Amino acid sequence: MIAASKSSHRDSSAKALRNTSFWFAAVALLCLSMADLDISTPNPWGELGLMAAGALSPAVWSWPTLLTSLANTFSFALQGIALASAVGFVLALGYRFTLVRAFCAFIRSIHELFWALLFIQIAGLSSLTGLLAIAIPYAGTLAKIYGELFEEVDPSPITNLPNLSHKGSLSRFCYTVLPLAWRSMATYTSYRFECAIRSSAILGFVGLPTIGFHLETTLSEGNYSEAAAFFYALLLLIATLRFWLQKRLLPLYLISVFYYLPPQAQTSWQLVKRFISEDIVPAPLRGQANLNAESLGAFGQWCNQLWQHQIWPGLINTMLLGQIVLVFTGLLALLLFPLNSPLFFRGWRGFGDAILILLRTLPEYLLAFLGLLIFGPSMVPAILALGIHNGAIIGHLVGRHTDELTLRADVGTGLNLYFYEVLPRIYRQFLAFLFYRWEVILRETAILGILGITTLGFYIDSAFEEFRFDRALLLILASAMLNIGVDHFARWLRQRLHLKSIPESL
């Protein structure tokens, strides 16, 4: 709840909230008019029938395979989050420096899959690759959350301390800021753990031995019964987390996963050296002892070609799709959050939340394929896939936030309750969640190659496929720039609209 002293603030900024929402929706509508929204009318019923039949008759082909891939998925996720929270914490201590913030935005702007593809070049398909692919982007995310939490805790303990000369000292921080932020940090980290499990599963798409490995294979072969078994296993893992992943058992789990899947790799300095001194050097400059006008000219041409054919169209498509998806995600979240709110579905909340878990666990790849079957190739399946996935996530978080609302005794019910009581009071929080999700949405546009939407991620994926790591790196830098820009803008908006950061409410 927002303190009474701030209520005047709230009144004056309600208009700002409304205006911001309006402009976001207006820009999204503008983007829609430029987007490719053709709906063709394919005949998907045969394939959809097979999928439905598979979903209803899950078949486990081999229990050892299923259980090992489940254990691997869990291990990568837990190891990744453990490392990420430690590194993220250290980074968060310096979060007031622009450079640190930009660094964090940079490492989290690269999709887990691309981190994995980068590390595969150096460390092969190994457990170390899996760990780092999760730990690095998550460290960037957690640093942001922790950092913003530290900025927003009640400053009175620190201002009340005498001897302000040691204001920046670590022990001061540990006794004033950290205790206030600790609970939120823990809750947010545990929420990110669920995301890490999904990321870990997705890493299977490039060959790490997690659930995604088998899920992708079985789906692409149309073996829907087996795919269903793997998917249900993942769903069950995520849905039951809160029952068995308890705080006091955490050290035990941590030790077990490091014992079960020790991070190791067959690697050597030569591989690292080769990667840095050959692979990522732009092709026209490779193997040139010293730069001359000719090679520089060739390099300029190389950059120009890449800009015209990939970076610029990729940027446009990524932003176009990202903006539409952002607003669609918001609308869906507002529609879905009552499913996880005690104010609307008192007795049914468990069921409602189960639906949200289902929606956000369905891999976007699968949603995109379904959308492609039904609507044909265009931006429509992409908008649906990313919107449903992210909408279910934000819906879940907003729903949980409504736990903390205290309502008057004579409050209305149904639509009156929704529009006149709950919506105005959660709207600020809702926007905060949505802005957080913005950059994630941009990052996720990468994995929709099946739809042929040429986002930056599409070209990065192609560059890896063609072993052109120089191109991949330049494209990754371009998407990082976009991400840093969006992060900057979202931060500015958040401050302007006085949006409290996420974790307080979690």
Add this chain to the structure above:
Amino acid sequence: MISSFGRSLGFIFLLLITPICQAQTTFTFTAIPDQNEAHLQERFDKVAVYLQQALDIDVRYIPVKSYAAAVTAFRNDQVQLAWFGGLSGVQARRLVPGSQAIAQGYEDQLFSSYLIAHSSTGINKSEEFPTEIAGKTFTFGSKGSTSGRLMPEYYIRQHLLAAPSKVFAKVGFSGDHSRTIALVQAGAYQVGAVNFKVWDTALAAGKIDSSKVKVIWQTPSYPDYQWTVRGDVAKRFGAGFQQRLTDALLNMSDPELLASFPRQSFIKANNALYQPILDTAVSIGLIDAQP
């Protein structure tokens, strides 16, 4: 609290810096078959057992997911032998100087791709390249596939004189031959390119509804899948190893093993056979011309 962070951090670093290079005495290979990627480990473990007996050394199979991952594993010496597609083999041999194509599938001498179309397009099978596919929606298979991407794209450019993104209304990458068939059969894409063997097998298995999707054109033949071995195996596994390995592959006759690839037998191959694939990849810009 800080200290618990510190402890876990220290613990993790300790694990990270423990020597991560394992001694390698095992001969490792990988394979991505063009169809039925399910249960790879189980099927190819049998091939590993066969090679182990034939070569009298430890042989291990590791499953990979994509052509790119297979090439990387080969380049980093994580595997010494790989069953590559035409394009991935060419890429691998460029990245690992000295490596050799030693055997190909019997069927791979004269491989080809089909263009397939949904019935609503009204395009019929012809000997001539079906120029009326211009303007339709189109899906390739995986971006790095020889039969699902490289060769079809080459013939599309040759006959329609422009890049696919210019020729077609939309271009997707289904990621897999089975997906391509499913998507064109559902009409989600109007036209697609698919590996001829995957199509023939699916057709024989009754998985294709011929009233909805059919073959409209077949590409001229080209060489495809092959076994490629690293050039430095003799150093590690003894002189004459490559010859013994080649013999073991050529002598593989157990139908159960061959069905994993699936090929009727393996025959001799060499790098020069794949020059046309390299030239094609360079001509459509997938590989840079060698300076």
